[in-house]
Amino acid sequence: MKNTIKSLATLFLVTAMTWGPISAFAASVSKSDEAKVLRFYLVRHGQTYSNIKEMTIGGGGNAQLTQKGRYDASSLGLGLADVSFIAGYSSTLGRAYETANQILRGRNMPVTQIENLKDISWGDAEGGRIDDLTSKFGHSGNDFEFYFGKFNDPSFKSPVNAENMYQFSERFEGALKQIASQHQGQSGNILVTAHSSMAFYLQKYRGDKPLSGLSNTSVSVLELKDGKFSLVDFNNTEYLKSGYAKEKQLPPLDITLVINPMTILSKAGVMEGTSDSDFTAQGIKANQQLNSDLKNTHFIAAYSSELGRGYKTAEAVLAGHKQTLIKDENLNEMFLGHWEAEKITTIKASDSQAAKDLFSADRVIHFLSPDDGENGDIAAFRLDSLLSKIGYQYEFSKGNVAVFTHPLIVKAFLNKRVPDYRLPDSDGVQVIKLQYKNEAFNVKDVKVIK
Known part of the structure; x- marks a missing residue:
C-alpha cells in the first residue's frame, strides 16, 4: 500500500512538473499565433473654404481649413484622446495634413503623407462649383454616381473626365495596404486623415446600403485582420461631440506678456524702436520686484x-526659475526708420498722421512709416503669428508661458486682436495677463510695477 501511495505521489509530482511547462508553451504558441489586428481610424478633414462655397475641389487642388475646421479638428483630437495610436498618416493635400496634426496635438507623433490617400480627381471640373455642373449636365455635383460611377465598375467613363470610383478605390486600398506593410507584426490603431471620397471606397463594405457621404471630421473605422478588411464604424460624429464637451471644460492658456521697464534712452525722452539701452535704477528695481512677484508661478x-x-x-524676472529662454526676433520692437533714437518731442512736433498714430494707443496698427521703417500692421502680424503659434503649441498644457517684448508692438497687436482694449503708456514694467483659447486672445488683467 505504501509503495502504491508512493508511486501515485511520484506520478502526481512528475505530472505537476511537466504540466506547467506544457501549459506555458501552449499559451506562448497561442499568443504568437494570435491574429494581429490593425484598425484604421479614417477621418475626413475639417471644414474648408471650398466646402462653404460648394466648390468641386478634389485631388487636383487644396483649400485651407476655416477657423471652424481647425477648431473641429482640434476638438476631435480631444474626443479621440482615449484612443492610442501607433502611427499617423494623411494625404499630401494640406487640408488633410493640417487636420491630422491638429488631432495629434500633444502626442509627439509625426504625420506621414501618402500621395495615394489624396481626394478623388474631379478631372475637367476641378475648381468649379456644384451649381455649374447642375446647369451643364442636369445632375447636381452631389450626384456622385453620375460623375464617378460605382466602386465596382472599372469601365465607367466620367462626363467630366474625372477619376472613377473604381480607380480611386484601388489606389486608396493600395495606400492602406502600404501603411499596413509598415506595421507588420503589430496590432493597434492608426490615424488616417483624408477626404470625403473615402465614402466611395468604403461603400464596398456597406452591403446594400445606399451610397452616403462623410461629414467633416467624422470617423470611420476599418479593421484589417488576417489580410481582410471589414468596416467597424462609419461616419461617426460622436467623437467630435465628445471633443466639444471636453474642450469647453478646458481652461484657457495663460500667457504672461511682459513689457520692459524704463531704460536710459526712454528716460531721456528718446524714441526706442530697435535702438537699445540699459535700464535705469528704477527699471532694475522694477525687474527685481516682478521676479519676487512671480517666484511661485509655474512657467x-x-x-x-x-x-x-x-x-x-x-x-x-526669471532668475531662479531654471526655465530655458527662447529668443525670437518676432518679439523685437518696431523698427522706426529715421525716427530711431529721435527725440519724442521732435516727432510729436511734426504733427503728422504717422506721429499721431504712433502715439495713440488705439491706432498704432495704422502707423505708416514715413521712410524705411516698419508699418504697424506688419508689426502686429509678426507678434500675432508668434503668439498664436505659442498658443497652439501649449493650449492643452498646464502652466503659464512668459513672453518678454516691447510697448509699440504690443499696442499694435492688441489693436488687431483685442481692439476694445487700450494699453496706457507707462515707465514701469507692464505685465499683461493674456489668455488664449480657440485661436482667440483676451486680456484678463494688467498691472504696472515701478
Missing part, C-alpha cells in the same frame, strides 16, 4: 525679444 516656456532690454528683463 512651462519662456520667450523674449533679441533686444537687450527684452532678454535682460527676462533674465532678471
Whole structure:
C-alpha cells in the first residue's frame, strides 16, 4: 500500500512538473499565433473654404481649413484622446495634413503623407462649383454616381473626365495596404486623415446600403485582420461631440506678456524702436520686484525679444526659475526708420498722421512709416503669428508661458486682436495677463510695477 501511495505521489509530482511547462508553451504558441489586428481610424478633414462655397475641389487642388475646421479638428483630437495610436498618416493635400496634426496635438507623433490617400480627381471640373455642373449636365455635383460611377465598375467613363470610383478605390486600398506593410507584426490603431471620397471606397463594405457621404471630421473605422478588411464604424460624429464637451471644460492658456521697464534712452525722452539701452535704477528695481512677484508661478516656456532690454528683463524676472529662454526676433520692437533714437518731442512736433498714430494707443496698427521703417500692421502680424503659434503649441498644457517684448508692438497687436482694449503708456514694467483659447486672445488683467 505504501509503495502504491508512493508511486501515485511520484506520478502526481512528475505530472505537476511537466504540466506547467506544457501549459506555458501552449499559451506562448497561442499568443504568437494570435491574429494581429490593425484598425484604421479614417477621418475626413475639417471644414474648408471650398466646402462653404460648394466648390468641386478634389485631388487636383487644396483649400485651407476655416477657423471652424481647425477648431473641429482640434476638438476631435480631444474626443479621440482615449484612443492610442501607433502611427499617423494623411494625404499630401494640406487640408488633410493640417487636420491630422491638429488631432495629434500633444502626442509627439509625426504625420506621414501618402500621395495615394489624396481626394478623388474631379478631372475637367476641378475648381468649379456644384451649381455649374447642375446647369451643364442636369445632375447636381452631389450626384456622385453620375460623375464617378460605382466602386465596382472599372469601365465607367466620367462626363467630366474625372477619376472613377473604381480607380480611386484601388489606389486608396493600395495606400492602406502600404501603411499596413509598415506595421507588420503589430496590432493597434492608426490615424488616417483624408477626404470625403473615402465614402466611395468604403461603400464596398456597406452591403446594400445606399451610397452616403462623410461629414467633416467624422470617423470611420476599418479593421484589417488576417489580410481582410471589414468596416467597424462609419461616419461617426460622436467623437467630435465628445471633443466639444471636453474642450469647453478646458481652461484657457495663460500667457504672461511682459513689457520692459524704463531704460536710459526712454528716460531721456528718446524714441526706442530697435535702438537699445540699459535700464535705469528704477527699471532694475522694477525687474527685481516682478521676479519676487512671480517666484511661485509655474512657467512651462519662456520667450523674449533679441533686444537687450527684452532678454535682460527676462533674465532678471526669471532668475531662479531654471526655465530655458527662447529668443525670437518676432518679439523685437518696431523698427522706426529715421525716427530711431529721435527725440519724442521732435516727432510729436511734426504733427503728422504717422506721429499721431504712433502715439495713440488705439491706432498704432495704422502707423505708416514715413521712410524705411516698419508699418504697424506688419508689426502686429509678426507678434500675432508668434503668439498664436505659442498658443497652439501649449493650449492643452498646464502652466503659464512668459513672453518678454516691447510697448509699440504690443499696442499694435492688441489693436488687431483685442481692439476694445487700450494699453496706457507707462515707465514701469507692464505685465499683461493674456489668455488664449480657440485661436482667440483676451486680456484678463494688467498691472504696472515701478
